[in-house]
Amino acid sequence: MAMYIRQENCISCYACEQECPTGAISHDEEGIFTIDPYVCVECNGFYEEAQCLAICPIEGCIVKLEVATYGCA
Amino acid sequence: MGCSSKGCGTSIDGLSYLPENIREKVENHPCYSQEAHHFYARMHVAVAPACNIQCNYCNRKYDCANESRPGVVSELLTPEEAVKKVLAVAMEIPQMTVVGIAGPGDPLANPDRTFRTFELIKEKAPDIKLCLSTNGLRLTDFVDRIKDLGIDHVTITINAVTPETASKIYSWIFYNHKRYKGIEAARIILEKQYEGLQACVERGILVKVNTVFAPEINGEELEELSKKVRRMGAFLHNIMPYVEGEGTVYQKLGVRPPTPQELKEVQEKCEPHMSLMRHCRQCRADAVGLLGEDRGQEFTKDKIIHLQVNYSAEYRKSIHEEIEKERAKLKKARELMALPLEEEGKKVLVAVASKGNMLVNEHFGTAHEFLIYEVSSQGIKFIHHRKVTPYCHGSIACLEGGDILEDTISKLSDCEAIIAAKIGFEPRDLLEQKGIKCVEEFAYLPIPEALTKYYEKYVLEKVKTEG
Numbered sequence: 001m002a003m004y005i006r007q008e009n010c011i012s013c014y015a016c017e018q019e020c021p022t023g024a025i026s027h028d029e030e031g032i033f034t035i036d037p038y039v040c041v042e043c044n045g046f047y048e049e050a051q052c053l054a055i056c057p058i059e060g061c062i063v064k065l066e067v068a069t070y071g072c073a
Numbered sequence: 074m075g076c077s078s079k080g081c082g083t084s085i086d087g088l089s090y091l092p093e094n095i096r097e098k099v100e101n102h103p104c105y106s107q108e109a110h111h112f113y114a115r116m117h118v119a120v121a122p123a124c125n126i127q128c129n130y131c132n133r134k135y136d137c138a139n140e141s142r143p144g145v146v147s148e149l150l151t152p153e154e155a156v157k158k159v160l161a162v163a164m165e166i167p168q169m170t171v172v173g174i175a176g177p178g179d180p181l182a183n184p185d186r187t188f189r190t191f192e193l194i195k196e197k198a199p200d201i202k203l204c205l206s207t208n209g210l211r212l213t214d215f216v217d218r219i220k221d222l223g224i225d226h227v228t229i230t231i232n233a234v235t236p237e238t239a240s241k242i243y244s245w246i247f248y249n250h251k252r253y254k255g256i257e258a259a260r261i262i263l264e265k266q267y268e269g270l271q272a273c274v275e276r277g278i279l280v281k282v283n284t285v286f287a288p289e290i291n292g293e294e295l296e297e298l299s300k301k302v303r304r305m306g307a308f309l310h311n312i313m314p315y316v317e318g319e320g321t322v323y324q325k326l327g328v329r330p331p332t333p334q335e336l337k338e339v340q341e342k343c344e345p346h347m348s349l350m351r352h353c354r355q356c357r358a359d360a361v362g363l364l365g366e367d368r369g370q371e372f373t374k375d376k377i378i379h380l381q382v383n384y385s386a387e388y389r390k391s392i393h394e395e396i397e398k399e400r401a402k403l404k405k406a407r408e409l410m411a412l413p414l415e416e417e418g419k420k421v422l423v424a425v426a427s428k429g430n431m432l433v434n435e436h437f438g439t440a441h442e443f444l445i446y447e448v449s450s451q452g453i454k455f456i457h458h459r460k461v462t463p464y465c466h467g468s469i470a471c472l473e474g475g476d477i478l479e480d481t482i483s484k485l486s487d488c489e490a491i492i493a494a495k496i497g498f499e500p501r502d503l504l505e506q507k508g509i510k511c512v513e514e515f516a517y518l519p520i521p522e523a524l525t526k527y528y529e530k531y532v533l534e535k536v537k538t539e540g
């Protein structure tokens with residue numbers, strides 16, 4: 001399970017990257033932010049809420065990836 | 074008020090209500106002192122993109138709306154780039170004495186970038202003053218760091234007194250790793266804002282409070298708010314009209330901005346010293362320069378990356394000493410002015426073209442803005458700035474300037490006269506047709522002196538026999 005950034009909505013505000021406890025979020029030179037699904041733990045074991053989702057200013061920019069999207073584990 | 078001498082009527086700033094120690098700090102600050110604003114400038118650096126709350130009047134696709142800047146998406150800088158820009162501007166425009174961080178999000182929601190920038194500036198250019206604007210949510214967490222860095226001005230945006238009202242202003246806040254909404258969010262943020270204000274005041278940091286005024290939302294509370302923040306020690310309360318922004322919650326709800334009358338009324342009620350902020354032209358986040366001039370384009374990211382800057386505090390100091398000499402001279406000149414006068418005379422509006430140093434030193438055709446003064450036998454009062462497009466770009470014949478000239482003239486139509494260093498034949502004809510007097514004879518005089526002489530000669534029709 002992991003969170004996912006819909007790049008078309010993202011305003012590159014750095015908020016999520018600063019709050020992520022696992023370092024799953026990074027950005028490239030163009031200011032495109034991505035979440036590494038293998039590092040993101042949906043904040044389990046750290047906080048009650050997914051921090052990126054809680055601070056992202058754009059509704060619908062960060063979404064939960066469903067398990068099914070990965071296929072086999 | 075203990076206004077002792079006739080000097081009171083000519084006081085350009087009206088800062089006399091402030092305690093001595095605060096007045097000193099404010100007097101040289103281009104954002105707070107109208108007079109200093111003629112000589113010194115400030116700049117903002119956009120290093121803080123993230124925000125930790127959502128205001129209903131803000132669309133985060135643009136810059137922080139709390140600072141009420143027109144929606145310009147700032148060119149985001151790293152702390153290193155920001156410092157380079159500051160040093161470059163400091164050498165190119167030595168009048169720049171204050172650097173602020175205000176966004177495009179909230180500086181304290183980006184503590185690493187914000188404090189790294191301040192630390193670097195402090196290290197490399199210790200003579201530059203630092204300031205910061207915040208929504209207040211995390212102010213108490215960082216107030217000691219702010220104090221240690223020697224930041225002596227903080228602006229907090231506070232929009233409400235009661236949580237009920239605040240809940241109509243903030244959709245959510247991110248606090249202690251949780252997103253809060255509704256009345257709970259409202260309670261927390263108000264508590265934090267007022268705590269932050271108090272914490273700053275206790276440490277001797279000057280606090281200005283900004284309030285975004287939307288009549289249907291917080292109109293009823295503003296007077297109380299103003300009293301409260303002053304009681305708590307804020308030195309200035311600045312009420313800014315809510316400006317409708319594309320894609321905001323307020324826009325969807327149809328919340329309306331205040332009418333000019335409503336704004337004026339509430340400002341009068343809350344702000345007995347509004348004159349202090351009259352000169353604020355809601356600077357754009359990245360505007361650079363003196364008096365309405367914007368040289369921001371000379372310092373864009375791609376340009377500063379290649380710059381080699383040799384910062385010299387001594388050079389800046391020598392320029393500032395010159396400026397101080399000028400200011401002292403002008404101050405003397407002001408004190409010598411005879412206004413308020415014995416004779417009765419009517420009130421007139423006069424437009425002045427100046428490019429700084431409080432002198433009549435700009436040509437009509439190249440002016441980017443005019444300073445509008447109200448002159449009467451009671452004294453000189455600065456009203457505001459009016460922006461215009463210079464119709465003449467320095468060429469001898471200003472050919473395509475016709476429409477622009479019309480526009481400028483219509484913007485000045487309520488003025489009785491224009492005082493400039495030079496006014497060309499063509500505009501002179503048009504202006505005089507409209508009944509606006511064109512006055513060049515006071516070129517390069519200090520503005521107060523020019524205005525006084527104008528008033529005596531043309532309004533009171535009394536020609537002074539000597540100097």
Ligand code: SF4
Nearest residue numbers: 020040042043050052
């Ligand atoms: S859910 Fe938590 S761990 Fe995953 S990316 Fe967001 S902040 Fe990082």
Ligand code: SF4
Nearest residue numbers: 010011013014016056
């Ligand atoms: S918080 Fe949202 S908008 Fe900001 S960078 Fe992260 S995903 Fe993009």
Ligand code: SF4
Nearest residue numbers: 124128131137138139
């Ligand atoms: S504090 Fe409010 S106005 Fe400023 S960026 Fe955050 S949401 Fe926008």
